Amino acid sequence: VQLQASGGGLEQAGGSLRLSCVASGRTFSNDVMGWFRQAPGEEREFVAAVSWRGGSTTYADSVKGRFTISRDTAKNTMYLQMNSLKPEDMAVYYCADKRFGGLYFPTREYEYDYWGQGTLVTVSS
Numbered sequence: 001v002q003l004q005a006s007g008g009g010l011e012q013a014g015g016s017l018r019l020s021c022v023a024s025g026r027t028f029s030n031d032v033m034g035w036f037r038q039a040p041g042e043e044r045e046f047v048a049a050v051s052w053r054g055g056s057t058t059y060a061d062s063v064k065g066r067f068t069i070s071r072d073t074a075k076n077t078m079y080l081q082m083n084s085l086k087p088e089d090m091a092v093y094y095c096a097d098k099r100f101g102g103l104y105f106p107t108r109e110y111e112y113d114y115w116g117q118g119t120l121v122t123v124s125s
Contacts, residue, residue, distance in 0.1 A: 003116035019035070021079075034105075
């Protein structure tokens with residue numbers, strides 16, 4: 001399984017970025033995929049997750065209303081649209097896959113089976 005994250009970059013506070021995660025190597029139809037982030041000196045934290053089959057979503061409170069997670073099953077790609085960026089959103093963002101997640105949305109790092117390499121988001125104030 002390979003998860004390839006991209007789309008990070010430098011953006012001003014209040015701006016927007018869209019991250020992508022291309023998945024390959026297995027059938028993801030019953031999986032849950034998610035985004036985590038890790039700021040310097042901090043632990044990796046949950047951002048959002050989406051069920052691959054039905055597209056149901058869940059978000060961390062810190063990003064609710066500003067970020068939108070989605071997936072395109074035909075392209076095997078997950079997205080994270082990040083609007084109204086804040087300096088505290090600055091981190092390395094990782095995509096992850098939970099096998100056979102079904103309707104359960106894992107929010108802990110250890111619950112996910114596969115990880116992408118991360119993409120850096122920098123937000124200037």
